[in-house]
Amino acid sequence: MTADTTAVPRRKLIEVALPLEKINAESAREKSIRHGHPSTLHLWWSRKPLATARAVLFAQLVDDPSSFPDRFPTEEAVAKERRRLHEIIEQLVVWENAGDESLLRRAYEEISASTDGNPPPVLDPFAGGGSIPLEAQRLGLEAQASDLNPVAVLINKALIEIPPKFAGQPPVFPGAADAQITTWPGVTGLAEDVRRYGQWMRDEAEKRIGNLYPKAKLADGSEATVIAWIWARTVVCPNPACGINMPLVSKWWLCKKKGREAYVKPSVSGKKVIFTVSQDLDSAPTKENDGTVGRSGAVCIGCGAAVSLDYIRSEGQGGRMGMQLMATAAEGNRRRVYLSPSPDQETPASVGRPEDVPSGTLSVHPQYMGAPRYGLTEVADLFTNRQLWSMVTFSNLVDEVRNRIRVDGLSAGNSEGDSLERGGSGAAAYADAVATYLGETVGRLADMANSLCAWEPIAECPRHLFSRQAIPMIWDLSEGNPLGSSSGSWLALLEGTRRAFGSVAFPRLSQPAFVEQKAAQDVDFTKFVLSTDPPYYDYVPYSDLADFFYPWLRSSLQDIYPSLFSTLLTPKREELVANTLRHGSKTGAQEFFEEGFFDVFSSARKGIDSSIPATLYYAFKQTEITKGEESSSGWSTLLEGLIGAGWSITATWPVRSEASNRMRSQRSNALGSSIVLALRPRPDTASIADRRGFINALAEELPRSLKELQQGAIAPVDLPQAAIGPGMAVFSRYAQVLNDDGSRMTVRAALARINEILDEVLAEQEGDFDPDTRFAIAWFRQHGFDAGKFADADNMARARNASLEHLERSGILTSRAGKVALLSPSTLGERYADKEYDPATDPHISTWEVVMHLSRALTEKGVPAAAALLSQVPEAIDRDLCKELAFLLFTIAEDAKRTQVAIEFNSLGTAWNDIVAESRNASTQLMLGT
Template structure:
C-alpha cells in the first residue's frame, strides 16, 4: 500500500509505503497478549499498541529508498530495498521479537544510517500510557514523556526511567541473589525484589487482617479459599404493607458454563429476604425475570411494587442504601463453587471505618460519572468498609517495605544517596523504585476491589469484572467483593506478579525522562514529536484517573512528594473539551482549539527540517450544523495543526482499538486510528481557489480511498480515514480561497471531502455485476424489508437483471406481490444444517458472496468465513467484495439500520484476516485435491 504524498527532500518511509497489513495484524493481536505486556503494569485508557508505535517511529526516521537515487537508481532497486525494510518492520512488530536484541540492533543501525548517526530525541507531549516513549527507547532512541496527569507520568517513569537506572543489578532481598547462579540481566533483579518484598507485604497484611476473610465450608466438609463475595445493594420497599429490604440486582446469574450453571434464588419469608443457590436449568432465570433492576426502575421481589430510580437516588443520598450478601464464590478443582451466604461471612464484612483514608471528592459533573446521584460523593464511597480496611493496610505497609529495602541495600554497602525523585541511583533511590512498583500493585488492586465491580457470569469468565470495564464510573447494583488472598482478580500477589512480569521483559535502552507538564510547555525544545492526543470530549482522563491517584498518593507521596503533591489530579489545564469545566460546549471547544493551536505552533517553531512529526487520531465526526458542515474534535485538531503551518504528507489507518472491548459490542465504534505524517509547510506555499481544490480532491481521493479500503480499516472508520488524504490536499496550500476571497475553513473543507467521498462510493457501484447493482439499489430503499413487486421489477429491468433470475440465484424471495432481499440471518435459516458451496453455485454474484460471508462470520467466526471465501470462484473479485461490505455499511448506517450496519462493519473489519486465512484454506484444498 502506497501513500500519495507531496515531494519533499529525503522522504521517510512513513511518507511513501508501509507493510500495513502485518502492522495491523500484530497490533490487533497484541491487544490479547497479557503476560509481560507493559499495559499490565497499570491501567490507562486508549493505549496505542506497541507494534503500531514501534513501526511508526522506525518509519518516521528511516529514509525511503527513493530519496537516494545515487544508491538506488532504478525502480527495481528502490522496490528491492523497500521490500527489505518492510521485512525488517514485519519482524520488528511481532510481539515475540520485542526482546530480540540482534533485531533491535539492526533496526537502530538503520535509524543511524538515515539520521547521519545522530537521531533526534523523541517526545510524546501527551504520553498517557507510555507506548510511544517506551518504543522509542526500545529502538535505542532518547525518549521523553510529558503529561499533565501525575498517574500517567508515574506510569512512564516506571516504564522508561526506573528500569534502565537499575539494570544489571542483583536483588537485595536477603538470599534472593544466591537463588540464581547466573547473572541478573536487564531489570530482572529489580523484578525479583518487587516479588520478594511484595510477598512480605502480602504476608504481613494477612497477619493483620486475614481474619476478616474467612474460608468457605463446602459440601465435602473442607474449607475452600474464597474468590469473591456477591452482594446486592438494598433499599427499603416504599410500599408500607411490604417494607422489606428489597435487593437491587441486575442479574441473578452466577455461572453459565454448560452443565455447571448456578444462579441466586431469592426467598421472602417473615419480612426478610434470604438467598439460596440454584443449579436446575429448567428453573433458571430468563430474560424476563433476571434481576430486579431494569432501565425504568426496580421491582420489589416481596410485593411486586415498581420502584422508580428517583426514590432509590433519594434513599442513596440519605445514606439508606444497604447491602446484603447473596452468594459466596469459592475455589474448587478447576471450577467455581457457589455457596449460599452465611452469618459468619456476612458478619466478617462488618468492620469499623478505618482511620486515615484517602481524601478526595468525586466531581459534581464529569464525563462518564454516574454514581453521584446515589449518594456517592467521595472516592472512599466507592469501596466497602472491609475493602477500605484492606487497602489502607496494604498502603501503610508500602512505607514499611521501603524501609526494609533501604536497610537491606545499605547492608550490601551501597551508599544511601539522593532520592529517586531527585535523580539518585543509590540505596535510597532503589528503595523508592521498589516501593513505586509495590504501590502500583495496590492501585491495580483497586480496579477489582471496589463496590463498583460486578460479577461476570459468562461462560468464559466467571470472575470479578473491573471498575473500568468501560471508560466510565457507572453504578453497579449487585457487586463482587474480591478477596486479597483469593488467587484471582483483586488478589494483591496476583497484581504484583503482573507488574514483575513487565519488569522481567523491560526494554533497557537509554535512560528515558518523564516529567509533569502541559503539552504547550513540553514542546518548547527541539525534539521530534510522535503523539496520540486526547480524544476531544470522549474520555475524561483526569477525573477517571483520580480513582487511582488517591491511593497512589496515599501509598507513595513520601516517595514522589513533588509529583503527588496535589490532593487530586490537576484538571484546569487538561487539554480535553470538557463542557463542565469550561462554561459549556462552546467554551470547551474554544479551550480545546486554542490549546492545540498553541501546542502545534510551538512544535512548528522547534521542528526538525529533516523529519516529519507523527500524530494519531481516532475522532468521529459527530455534529452537523444547519449548512451540513461537520464539527468535531478532529476539525479542531486539524485547525490547530494547519493554521500553525503544518502540512500533511501521509495518512495511514492503524488497527489500534480492541475489537472485543465492551463499548464496541452492538455499536459501530471506532476500531482504527489514523496516523498522520506532517512537515512544516513552506513559507512560499501557493494558494488555490475553491474549484481548483475540489478538482484536486477528485483527482486524488479515489485512489486514496481504494488504498484505505484495501488496508485493515473498518468500514465505520472510512469517513474518518478519508479526512486524512483530503486534508493532505487542503494543507499543502497556504490557503484555499472562496469566491469572496476569504480562506476556506477546515470545517468547510471537511464538508467538501465528505461530498467527494459520497461521490466516489457511488461511482464504485458501477464496478459491480448487474445482480449486485440491483440488490444495492433495493437495499438502499428497503433494507431487508419487503417492497412492491412492481417496483422491484422496474428496478431490475433498468439494471439488465430479472427477478426470476435473482430469486433463482438466492438473492431475494418473491411472494404475494412482495419482494425482499435475503439477509445473512435469513440465509442462516435457509442453510441450517447445510453447507453453502460457492464453487457449485451457477448464478454466483458479489452480493451473494458477501451475504454468505457475513452469515458465516456472525455464526462461526473468521475460520468459517475464510473457508467459504477459499471456495469462491476466481470470477468473483475479492476486492469488490470488500468494497461492497464498506458500501452496505454506509447505506445501513445512513438509514439508521444499526444491527445490519454492525454486521457489515464486522465483515469489513475482519476482511484482511479472512483473506489471509482463506489462502491457507485454499492451499489445503489444492493439496487434498
C-alpha cells in the same frame, strides 16, 4: 530556533509506504495479551499498542529509498529496498521479537544511517500510558516524556526512567541474590525485589486484617479460601404495604459453565429477603427475569412494584442505600464452590470505616460518571468499609517496606546516596524505586477491590472497574479477597507486575530516559522529534478518571514524590480536553481545546527537528456529519489547531489499534482504528487556493487514495475516518483556501467536502457491479431486508436490466403475495441449514449473492468457513468488488441506522484480507486433493 521550511527534506518511510496489514494484525493481537505486558504495571486509558508505536517510530526516522535516485535509480530498485525495510518492520512488530537484541540493533543501525549517525531524541508531550517513549527507548533512542497528569507521569517513570538506573543490579532482599548463581540481567533483580517485598507486605497485611477475611465452611466440614463475596445493593421498597429492603440486582447467575450452572434464588419471608444458591435448572433465571434492575428502573421482588431510578438515586443520595450478601464464591477442587449467605461470612464485613481514608471528590460529568448520581461522591464511597481497611493497610505498608528495603540495601553494601527524586542511585533511591512499583500495585488493587466490580459468571471471577472509560453504577457487586491468590488478590496483581518485568516486551536496553510533569503548552520542543497521542477532544476524561487512583497513589508515594503529589487531586485547569462542565459550554470547551492545540503545535513547529516529520495519533469517530457544514467537533477542532499552527499533513495511515473483542465494539460500530498523521511544517512559501481549485484538487486525488484504503487493511467503519487524512493533506498544503466571498474556508467546511466526495466515490462504484447486484443495492438502500411492493421492485429491476424472476432463481430475494424482500445472510443460513451452498455450480451467481453467503459463513463459523466458501467461488467474480460491496453496504446500513446489519458487513470488510489469504490456501489444498 526556527524550523527551516525552505530546504527540501528527505522523505521518510512513513510518508510513502508501510506494511500496514502486518502492523495492524500484530497491534490487534497485542491488545489481547494481558500476562507479561508492560501495561499491566498500572492502568491507563486508550493506550496505543507497543507494536504500533514501534513501527511508526522506525518508519518516521528511516529514509524512504525514493529519496536517493542515485542509489536506487529504477522503480524496481526502490521497491526492493523498500521491501527490505518493510521486512524489518514486520519482524519488529511481532510480540515475541520485542526483546530480540540483534533485531533491535539492526533497527537502530537503520535509524542511525538515516539520521547521519546522530539519532535525535524523541519527545512525547502527551505521554499518557507511555507506549511511545517506551518504544523509543527500546529502539535505542533517548526518550523524553511529559504529561500534566501525575498518574501518567508515575507510569512513565516506572516504564522508562527507573529501569535503566538499576539495570543489572542484584536484589537486596536477604538471601535473594544467592538464589541465582549467574548475574541479574536487565531489570530481573529489581523485579525479584518487587516480588519478595510485595510478598512481605501481603503477609504483614494478613496479620493486621486477616480476621476480616474468614475462610468458608464447606458442606463436608472442611474450610476453603473465599474468592469473592457477591452482594446486592438494597433500598427500602416505596410501597408502604411492602417496605422490604428490596435487592437491586442486574443478574442472578453465578456460573454459566455447562454442568456447573449456579444462580442466586431470592425469596421473601415477612419483611426479610432470603438468598439461597441453587443449581436446579428447571427454575433457573431466564432472559426476562434475570435480575431486578435495568435502564428504566427496578422491580420489587416482594410486591412487584415498579420503582423508578429517580427514587433509587434519591435513596442513594440520602445515604439510605444498603447491601446484603447474596452468595460466597470459594475455592473448590478445581472448580468454584458457591455457598448461600451465612452469618460467619456476613458479620466480618460489618466493620466501621477506618479513620485515615484519603479524601477526594469525584467529578459529576453525566457522560462518564454514573456512580456519583447515586450518592457515591467521594473516592472512598466507591469502596466497602472492609475494602477501605484493605486499601489503607496496603497503602501504609508501602512506606514501611520502603524503609526495610533501604536498610537491606545498606546491609548489602550499597551506599546511602540521595533520594530517587533528587537523582540518586544508592540504597535510598533503590528503596524509592521498589516502593514505586509496590505503590502502583496498590493502585491496581484499587481497580479490583472496590464496590463497582461486577461478578463475571463465565470466567467466574470479579471484573475490574475500568472495563471502559467511565465510572458506572454497579448494582450487584463482587468483593474480592485481597489476601487470597485468585483474580483480584494482592498476590495475583503482584505476579502480573513480575511478569511485566520478565516479559519480552520490557526493554533490556540501558538508554536513559527523562520524565517530567508538565502541561504540553509549556514543553520546550527544541531539537526533538515529535511523536505523540494527544487527548481525543472529549472522548476520555483523563483527570476525572485518574482521580480514582490518585488519592491512593498519593497516600502510598507522597514521601517519595512530594512535588508530583502536591495537590489533593489531579490538575484540571490546563488539561487539554473539551470538558463542557469545566468550560461552561460546548463552545467554551471547543475554544479552549482549539487554542490549546494551536499553542502546543505552534511551539512544536518552531522548535522541532524539521528534517524528520512529526507523527500524531488520533481516534475520534465522525459522528456529527451532515450534508451541510457540520462535522465532528473532535476532528475539526484538532485539525484547525494543527493547520492554523502552520503544519501540513504529508501522509495518513489507519492503524487498527483496538481489539475487536473490547467491550464497546461488541455492541456497536465503535471506531477500531487510530489515524496516524505524518506532519511537516508547512513551507512559508505555500500558495493560496480558491474554493474551486481546492475542490478540483480534492476530486482528482481523493478517489485514488480512497481506493487504496479500501484495498488495504482498513475496516468499513473506519473509512470515513481514514478519508480525512488524504483529504486534509490536500487542504493543508495551502496557506489558505478562500471561499467565493473571500473568506477563509474552515476545516469544518473542508471536512464536509471530503465526505461529499467519499459518498460520490462509493456511489460511483455501483456502476462496476453486475445488474443483479445493482438492483439489490438500490432495493437495500430503500428497504434493507424488509419487504416492499412488487410493482416498485419490478420497475427498479427493469431499469437495471434485471428481472425479478431471474433474481428469485438466483437466490437473492423472495417474491410472494405482491411483496418482494431481499434474503438476508441469516435467512440464507436457514435456507441452507440442511445442505451446503456450492457457488461453483450456481449458474446465476452475482457479487451480491457471494457477499451475502460470505457474511453468513463468517457470522456463523468464522474466517475459515468464509475462506473455504470463497475458494469455491468462480474466478469470474471479482474479489475486489466483493470487498467494495461490503464497504458500500456497511455505509448504507449505518446511514439507515440498521446497526446489527452494519456490524455484520463491517466484520466482513475488516476480515476480508484474512479471508482472501486463507482462501488461496484452501484452493491449493483442493487442487492437491488434501
